Amino acid sequence: MQQAEIGIIGGSGLYAMPGLTDTREERISTPFGEPSDSFVLGMLEGRKVAFLARHGRGHRLLPSELNFRANIHAMKQLGVERILSVSAVGSLKEEHQPTDFVIPDQFIDRTFARQSTFFGDGIVAHVGFGDPVCATVSNAIVHGCAASDVAGKAGGTYVCMEGPQFSTRAESNLYRSWGADVIGMTNLQEAKLAREAEICYATMAMVTDYDCWREGHDDVTVDQIVAVLNQNAANACKVVAAAVAAMPRERTCPCASALKFAILTAPNAVPAETRQRLELLIGKYLK
Numbered sequence: 358m359q360q361a362e363i364g365i366i367g368g369s370g371l372y373a374m375p376g377l378t379d380t381r382e383e384r385i386s387t388p389f390g391e392p393s394d395s396f397v398l399g400m401l402e403g404r405k406v407a408f409l410a411r412h413g414r415g416h417r418l419l420p421s422e423l424n425f426r427a428n429i430h431a432m433k434q435l436g437v438e439r440i441l442s443v444s445a446v447g448s449l450k451e452e453h454q455p456t457d458f459v460i461p462d463q464f465i466d467r468t469f470a471r472q473s474t475f476f477g478d479g480i481v482a483h484v485g486f487g488d489p490v491c492a493t494v495s496n497a498i499v500h501g502c503a504a505s506d507v508a509g510k511a512g513g514t515y516v517c518m519e520g521p522q523f524s525t526r527a528e529s530n531l532y533r534s535w536g537a538d539v540i541g542m543t544n545l546q547e548a549k550l551a552r553e554a555e556i557c558y559a560t561m562a563m564v565t566d567y568d569c570w571r572e573g574h575d576d577v578t579v580d581q582i583v584a585v586l587n588q589n590a591a592n593a594c595k596v597v598a599a600a601v602a603a604m605p606r607e608r609t610c611p612c613a614s615a616l617k618f619a620i621l622t623a624p625n626a627v628p629a630e631t632r633q634r635l636e637l638l639i640g641k642y643l644k
């Protein structure tokens with residue numbers, strides 16, 4: 358039975374989801390290892406939701422230490438069809454001010470030490486990623502911002518860096534010259550793996566700072582980020598609830614069939630162990 362329809366991944370500052378009712382906690386193991394923490398399952402706005410603290414409760418995991426594959430696989434095991442991610446980001450443009458929400462529709466990859474695919478070990482697949490986020494989930498977040506009277510900007514490019522150190526000024530200015538909007542350390546692998554798992558994904562990015570490019574302004578510090586997150590936490594929860602309420606029941610986007618034409622390997626050439634590990638994700642395509 359489907360235990361949750363919508364997954365919420367809470368980032369920095371969001372380690373629980375107030376407003377969830379009928380909650381219970383569940384530990385989930387995956388063929389890819391352990392997720393960041395137990396999942397909290399419950400109801401939000403009449404919908405079955407699964408909440409996961411991305412860095413674990415107590416913020417114990419670096420961006421590079423996150424087991425993105427386990428987190429997304431566990432969501433799939435729960436029956437999650439759409440993931441709404443909440444993240445703190447630095448602004449790369451004057452117009453994106455701390456406490457604004459940006460709903461990115463593109464990514465630039467500056468990571469280098471992460472597992473970004475479920476495939477390999479005898480099976481090759483290439484999913485389309487030209488539109489890396491789900492328009493339905495993005496629209497629901499934009500709608501949630503409007504319904505909560507919060508500035509929410511539809512679209513923008515999220516630079517995903519490795520971290521954990523923040524960027525140098527030269528890097529920050531380079532990303533600005535590329536026209537990027539915001540910077541963070543976590544969303545790209547989630548978006549890639551959600552696509553491979555045929556789960557819709559979009560992110561609600563809360564601007565917490567101006568990184569280090571803005572003259573006459575202090576460079577980003579964790580203190581500064583935490584202060585903005587605390588100031589804006591109630592808004593973030595309001596928007597999440599309103600976005601969940603705005604999520605259509607029907608799923609008509611292409612995310613649900615992302616693997617349909619992606620797998621290159623002949624079914625009889627896939628090693629048994631690999632086939633078993635990926636059964637939940639690709640079983641229906643290897644019949």
Ligand SMILES: CSC[C@H]1O[C@H](OP(=O)(O)O)[C@H](O)[C@@H]1O
Nearest residue numbers: 368369411420444445541542543
């Ligand atoms: C708290 S400072 C940097 C940290 O915040 C963002 O995390 P998340 O995306 O989980 O909200 C950023 O990506 C870094 O991991």
Ligand SMILES: Nc1ncnc2[nH]cnc12
Nearest residue numbers: 445446447540541542568
């Ligand atoms: N300036 C920044 N760079 C990377 N990740 C961030 N998360 C919040 N602010 C950030």
